[in-house]
Amino acid sequence: MTATVIDGKAFSARVREKAGKQVEILKRQHGLTPGLAVVLVGEDPASQVYVRNKGKATQEAGMKSEEIRLEDTATEVEVLDVVNRLNADPTIHGILVQLPLPKQVDEMAVLDAIDPMKDVDGFHVINTGRQAVGLPAMVPCTPLGCILMLKDTLGELSGLNAVVVGRSNIVGKPMASLLLAESCTVTIAHSRTKDLPDVCRRADILVAAVGRPEMIRGDWIKPGATVIDVGINRIPKEDGKTRLVGDVCYEEAIEVAGAITPVPGGVGPMTIACLLANTVTAACRQAGVEEPEV
Secondary structure (H helix, E strand, C coil): CCCEECCHHHHHHHHHHHHHHHHHHHHHHHCCCCEEEEEEECCCHHHHHHHHHHHHHHHHCCCEEEEEEECCCCCHHHHHHHHHHHHHCCCCCEEEECCCCCCCCCHHHHHHHCCHHHCCCCCCHHHHHHHHCCCCCCCCHHHHHHHHHHHHHHCCCCCCEEEEECCCCCCHHHHHHHHHHCCCEEEEECCCCCCHHHHHHCCCEEEECCCCCCCECHHHCCCCCEEEECCCEEEECCCCCEEEECCECHHHHCCCCCEECCCCCCHHHHHHHHHHHHHHHHHHHHHCCCCCCC
């Protein structure tokens, strides 16, 4: 049996459409235009593409979009000055500092300087702490996209065994918290886990976020399990060019799993869509208004 392919492009389009409709309502009923500012330090090509795509998506949703670019020689003080200015700007409801930052800038210092209410990336320690104890918080975009796709695919998640492979602060840990909040039984596995294939085989839900191309093989997957592949890895082809693959060996896994996200076209598109959703949420919380139902 071949797995159902979870179409992240189609699902993200629905999330973005919802955000756009919410923005229309907020403008009409409250005179509120959600604003997102993205700060890019340096000339990293991949980061430039991400920033450009985020700005385009923000404008398409009817939001205010501001982009601040700094040279790769910018000091930590200069970056913090930008963050502080955006914190004080009432027209900016979401602040995203594109990572990685140059080595002379302390990433944690910059992330901690962002107003937690405007932290639409969900990386501030206050937001991670609030999420961990089940309080309302800004949730990191990639895990949020994963949980939305899981609920759309499976419906009720309560009681399912979930294995998250990867323990990063950006994906692994918040993903585990979201699954716990849905009453899953959650295991966080990683490079030091003993008999990792056997741990993965117990999972009804397997989330791969380890950053190793095609590490998780088809025979690691429980028949019928739902597989969410967060990995984006570029590997060489025979013709000298490269191609994108996930952390899961897709060709093997699709023959075993019940449902699976492809790479590309799975989790990736959901990240920007959830950034828009988080910006709407942040704007409503800061303005003290209910998030529109659409």
